[in-house]
Amino acid sequence: MTPLTLHAGDIAIAAILLVIDAALSIGLRLRFHRALAIASVRMVVQLVAVGYLLRYVFAGHSPWLTAVIVLAMSLVAVREVAVRPVRRLAGGNAVVALPNVLGIVLLTACFALLTAIRPHPWYDARYAIPLVGILLGSILNAASIALAGVLDNVRQQRDAIEAQLMLGATFRTAAAPLLRRAIRTAMVPVINQMAAAGVITLPGTMTGQLLAGADPVDAVKYQILLLILLTGASCLAAVGTAYGAVARLSDGRERLRLDRLS
């Protein structure tokens, strides 16, 4: 089965749709044509740059270059997780986001590369980089929802948490309802994604493989593996981030330290 190759001209024809969008925006005074133009140009430039970069990395077989790219991708994800909540922890939200995002993406990526996917060598950039990318997307979602769930709700839960502390509960017990709600909320998108897979939507990876000419059952196997990995990584990220954030809000005397949150 040979994949169909796309030419620049084929893409240019598809771009007629964007031109129609822009025309609608101007005609109906929807005022999104400027943003649309900028976003379209960014999309093309970013993806072409990534395409060439990956072609170079895949050809080079340098584990160091792969490691540097994985680290850079992870740091961008850490930043996204840290800026999502309205509230800021003293010392920065990255204190919680960094170890969780980096630790969990490395853990799940290495796990998948060494057990299920098994390329030679196991750190082959062609497998490692796309895998890290898709894992980071899910981890970013789960970690940022969990972090915002704790940091943005703790202030309004203050009376409930301190009421339990006053009765002699440990901070861990008093913060448990807040913690559980944050983790459950963070798990919703990834559970929905699994439940809807194949029925309501065809997941992106699978669609890409089908369009590139892959056998549907082979594409499905990869998709199942990926969804399992994404769910596992999201759950670890949600739990780790929520616990990390809650731990930063207490001290050795089991107090609620809202002064550490701005």
Next chain:
Amino acid sequence: MNLIVDALRNALAGPFTFTVAAGECLAITGASGSGKTVLLRMIADLDPHEGGVTFDGVDRASLPAPAWRRLAALVPARSGWWADTIAEHFPREREAAWRAIAAGLLIPDALFGRSIEEASTGERQRLALVRALIAEPRLLLLDEPTASLDPVSTKAVESAIAQRLAAGTTVIWVTHDAAQAERVGDTRLRMRAGGVLGA
């Protein structure tokens, strides 16, 4: 079971140094915002601060914070609730005991099956007091416990606390009502603006 408060201070109020004899009630009056709540929160070790507290010869710092707070119960002016029904905030194994205390404070029995939003401010305040009393703390820190109560309920609260005092519990009672301070306090202190205690 003397309470010795030694130079408690933080950025908002203090330093506070005083002693309350075992089984006695110290009534603290003063304008709102003068630091009465801050003082109670520092004794309960809920906010970072300097200074020490000794109760019944035991240095607070030698106890884990939860153990200290079971010994020294703070009943705040604005109570917090975390479960769906009111009854879930009370220990199930001691239901007879808290229903009896609640009845003494004129709380309708049917209230326990409802959610906290259905309780009035005065009912919430008395429910929070029941929740603290059921654990039988030896030091009670009361922050305006009758602020939203009618005279009949106020009297019920005062006599419930008087029973505890008679049984040996030590009490610090913060109130803005000078007549109440006169009624309930064995000793009285006044909080002045800027967080300074005086006679």
